[in-house]
Structures are given as structure tokens and as C-alpha cells.
Amino acid sequence: xAGVTQTPKFQVLxxxxxxxxxxxQDMNHNSMYWYRQDPGMGLRLIYYSASEGTTDKGEVPNxxxxxxxxxxxxxxxxxxxAPSQTSVYFCASRRVGSDTEAFFGQGTRLxxx
Amino acid sequence: xxxxxxxPQALSIQEGENATMNCSYKTSINNLQWYxxxxxxxxxxxxxxxxxxxxxxxxxxxxxxxTSKKSSSLLITAxxxxxxxxxxxxxxxxxxxxxxxxxxxxxxxVKP
Numbered sequence: 001x002a003g004v005t006q007t008p009k010f011q012v013l014x015x016x017x018x019x020x021x022x023x024x025q026d027m028n029h030n031s032m033y034w035y036r037q038d039p040g041m042g043l044r045l046i047y048y049s050a051s052e053g054t055t056d057k058g059e060v061p062n063x064x065x066x067x068x069x070x071x072x073x074x075x076x077x078x079x080x081x082a083p084s085q086t087s088v089y090f091c092a093s094r095r096v097g098s099d100t101e102a103f104f105g106q107g108t109r110l111x112x113x
Numbered sequence: 114x115x116x117x118x119x120x121p122q123a124l125s126i127q128e129g130e131n132a133t134m135n136c137s138y139k140t141s142i143n144n145l146q147w148y149x150x151x152x153x154x155x156x157x158x159x160x161x162x163x164x165x166x167x168x169x170x171x172x173x174x175x176x177x178x179x180t181s182k183k184s185s186s187l188l189i190t191a192x193x194x195x196x197x198x199x200x201x202x203x204x205x206x207x208x209x210x211x212x213x214x215x216x217x218x219x220x221x222x223v224k225p
Contacts, residue, residue, distance in 0.1 A: 004155075031211055040122070042201060042217035043156075050211025059214070090155060094213065099144050099163060102203075102213055104155035 002026055006091050006105035013081045013112045021076040021108050023091030029103075030096035032074035034058075034066060036087040037107075043090065049074055051096065081112045119202060119216040127224050132189040134219040136202030137182075143205040145178055145185050150199045150218070159187075159200075164207070194225045 007022045025032065030051045035043040035058075045058030047066040055066050063085060065077045074093075078085055088109050092102040120135045136145070144163045148156040162169045162178045162185065169176045175188040189196055201218040 033213060035215070040217065042119075043215035045212070045214060048212060056211070058212075092156075092213070097210075099161060099205075101146060101158035101161060102148075102156075104157070106155045107153075 004091055004093055004103050004105040006089075006108050008108060009106065010109050011111070013078075013110065015082060015112060017081050018077065018079050019081065019110075020078075021089055021091075021110075022073070023075065023105060024073045025091075025093040025103070026072065027093060027095070027103065028071070029093035030071070031094040032068065033092040033094070033102065034064075034074070034076045035090045035092065036060065036085075037090060038087050046076065046089075078110075081110075083112045086110060086112045119200075119219045121219060122217065123220045123222075125222045125224065126192060128192060128194055130192055130223075132192050132196070132221055132223070134187045134200055134202075134221070136185045136187070136216050138185075138202075138204050138216075139183065140204075141207040142180075143207050143210055145176075146203045146205075146213075147174075147176060147185075147187050148201045148203060148215075150201065152198070156201065189221075192221075192223045194223050197221060197223045
């Protein structure tokens with residue numbers, strides 16, 4: 001049982017390049033999330049998908065797009081990477097219902113130069 | 114702005130001592146959760162407390178919730194070096210139970 005799988009684990013981009021971070025979960029969870037983690041800032045919600053077919057902005061959505069490809073997969077796209085997007089990105093999933101815990105992937109460390 | 118703010122930002126104690134971390138939030142919640150993150154790893158869920166609960170225990174963990182003050186605390190008793198990690202609170206807003214909002218976290222160092 002893999003849980004939440006993120007790819008890639010590490011990536012270096014040049015300013016202006018684009019890339020897609022992939023996330024897949026095998027727990028049949030309805031809700032999926034993308035966070036970024038910066039030193040001293042905790043985890044900030046970028047986008048989330050409360051259920052298949054829906055996506056909503058979180059706290060810091062600018063510069064990002066998401067796609068809920070199916071129930072298992074939720075991707076995060078950087079169309080034109082900027083140095084300010086250097087961060088560690090985490091994907092998480094949660095079963096539908098409010099009193100449920102989230103399960104996290106191992107993170108993607110992205111550096112934009 | 115983030116839903117949860119944590120205090121202190123960093124905490125250093127000796128093995129065997131208790132560690133207390135506090136979390137404040139801004140809006141009405143359905144539940145509050147605590148997570149742990151070891152260096153360079155993903156987050157792992159520790160404990161969840163519902164808005165109608167005041168206290169919850171799990172092993173050496175004790176969580177309290179005061180909805181009138183919009184605050185929670187996490188107590189780790191008899192700490193061990195292996196408890197060294199960052200701890201985060203997260204809230205599920207009553208207005209949108211699909212969301213999960215994290216605080217800034219507390220970094221705990223337990224010295225052997």
C-alpha cells in the first residue's frame with residue numbers, strides 16, 4: 001500500500017520554465033491538497049480538490065494551476081517558474097467527511113534559478 | 114492569512130521533561146489536528162480533537178481545545194530524543210470542511 005506518491009522528488013528549473021508535479025493516492029480518498037512549505041512559514045495551501053471534478057484556490061494560488069485528473073491523481077503545474085516558487089511541495093489526501101486525517105507524500109524539493 | 118498560529122516557534126528541552134506547544138486559530142472549526150514532521154520528511158497525523166471535545170489523550174500525547182479562546186495545546190509527556198521534530202496544528206473550518214489549514218509549526222528539540 002503506497003499511500004500518497006509524489007514525483008519527482010527533486011527538481012531544478014530555470015526561471016520561466018514550466019513543469020508539472022504529479023501526485024497519486026491509492027486510498028480511495030475524495031479530497032486532495034497541494035501545499036508549499038517555506039522556512040518559518042509552515043505549510044500554506046495552494047489548491048485543493050474536495051472531490052473529484054472540483055478544484056478550489058487555497059491561500060497562495062498565484063502562479064499555479066491544478067488538474068484533478070481522476071479520483072487518484074491531482075497534479076500541480078507551474079506555467080512560468082519564478083525564484084519565489086523555490087520551495088518544498090507536499091501533496092496530501094483525505095477521506096471525505098470532516099473528522100478525518102490527511103496523509104502526506106514525501107514532498108518535492110523544487111529550486112528555481 | 115493562515116488559520117493557525119503556533120507558539121513557541123522553537124522549543125528545546127531535556128529528555129524526560131514535558132513539552133507544551135500552543136496553537137491559535139481565527140475562525141470557527143469542525144476539528145483541530147496535530148501533525149508531526151521529521152526533518153526532510155512528510156507530515157504524519159498524531160491526533161484529532163473535535164470542536165465539541167475539550168481534551169483528548171493518545172499515549173504520551175494530551176491535546177486540549179478551548180473554542181471560546183480559539184486555541185489548542187499539545188502536551189508531550191516524558192519526552193524522548195526521538196520526539197525531536199516539527200509539530201503542526203491544522204484546522205478544518207466549519208464553513209468549508211473540504212479545507213485543511215496549517216499553522217507555522219513548532220520545532221522541538223529533545224536533548225538526550
